[in-house]
Amino acid sequence: MGVPDVMRAVRVTRHGGPEVLELAEVAVPAPQAGEVLVRVGAVALNNTDLWTREGAYGSPDDPEALSGWRGPIDFPRIQGADVAGRVAAVGTGVREDLVGRRVVVDPAIYETTGLDAHPVGLMGSERDGGYAAYVTAPVERVHDVTESPLTDDQLATLPTAYGTALGMIERGRLRAGETALVSGASGGVGLALVQIARARGARVLAISSGSKTEAVRAAGAHDVVDRAGGIPAQVRASAPEGVDVVLDVVAGELVGEGLPLLREGGRWVIAGALGGYDVAFDVRRLYLHNAQVIGSSMHTPAHFGLLMDLARRAEVQPVVAAVFPLDRAAQAQEELSRREHVGKIVMHP
Structure with missing residues (x-):
């Protein structure tokens, strides 16, 4: 099946409450050199989504400043750090045989190329994320989990929550x-x-x-x-x-x-x-x-590699608390903010 020209996406248009989320039709992003296009099967929600939307991170000079995860946000921004899906297309310099593979995207934007690099940005904050039918990512951030027995919903819960947890455990x-x-x-x-x-x-x-x-x-x-x-x-x-x-x-x-x-x-x-x-x-x-x-802020590439090994062997069993359609993103974030659930909330584009 070919890739369409347009898709539905949920964007945050400014800092504020759930009302600043808008459902829009936007162009499907084209994978650039060294990138892949992922058809999103599931995207998981995180507290980062709420705090980025609210601008709650502050700055080193002003704890009360409106700020995204690592600074000012370029609006409108498609939220969503945690994506599981399948490769739909590849940019130049990327192997064609990745098309159709089931993948999890490492959402971190790293300071350097080493395995121990620290995150300095995040998909859904510093670049567009997975509250959409498709998302692009650098090929080195895309991990093949085709053989994992975990569902797309379970796989989508892993990057931020389990990546953060593994980073804490490794650093500790x-x-x-x-x-x-x-x-x-x-x-x-x-x-x-x-x-x-x-x-x-x-x-x-x-x-x-x-x-x-x-x-x-x-x-x-x-x-x-x-x-x-x-x-x-x-x-x-x-x-x-x-x-x-x-x-x-x-x-x-x-x-x-x-x-x-x-x-x-x-x-x-x-x-x-x-x-x-x-x-x-x-x-x-x-x-x-x-x-x-x-x-401890999220994970390193080395930590994420260890996490994907756990996912392929299903050595962790993520708990999915609720599933929402994309057009109910505001309600999904409100459910997350109430903190009455156990596990992770997931959306299907």
Whole structure:
């Protein structure tokens, strides 16, 4: 089947609420040299979608400035970082036999070409993303997962959530036999952290609450701490010798309250600020115990390669909470913002 000239896409037209999302007919992008065109089978939603739309990232000089993931956004912008689909066409210099292959797109825009490069941009923020029927991507960012038993919906959940989780676990040097504490464990990144840490052979404590507790246990948590019940005391009761690595997407007051929970040489890895970005802690708990606080933004190309190996072998089982059609993108983002679900929300173009 040929590639059409136009497609439906959802674009963000300015910073604001769900009302700034518009469904439009736009030209199908042509793959440039070294690029492929992917027909989107599924696109997953992330908190990044909400914060980019809202302009909530701030800037180094002004925490309250309206900003995308790494700076000002060029509007209109097609959102959507997480894409699974099939290669529909290739640009010059790209192998023709990739056409028809089932792929996952690494959404990161990297600072350099090395395997350990850090992301400095993101598909759906710094370039157009997958809230559309088609999206282009550099061929080196496209990973063949044709043989994976995972569905397109499951594969689409992987890039940002599981990529972020694997980046945190790698940067935190989590090893088999260590104890890991996961905050925000019922969210997309949180469930990914639980699954991957358990697969690594760690003892996993997870922070969650209410009806979500059983889903977090099912994902692999050895014990679940109720976030409404005094977290430090519960963690001490479950892990009296302390925690080796905290995998944190919440931050806020949790950092100051929880830092004394780290064992000697412990690592606190932060990849989000759901609980607030203004953090205070007793620095003595850091230097007297050779502890580390580590910032982790997504993944490196090497991390993403490891993630795709997990996907091909189905060693992780992503949880899909809900599926929406593309023309209900605003409702899908509102559902995401309520944080009442467990797992990931996916759209079908």
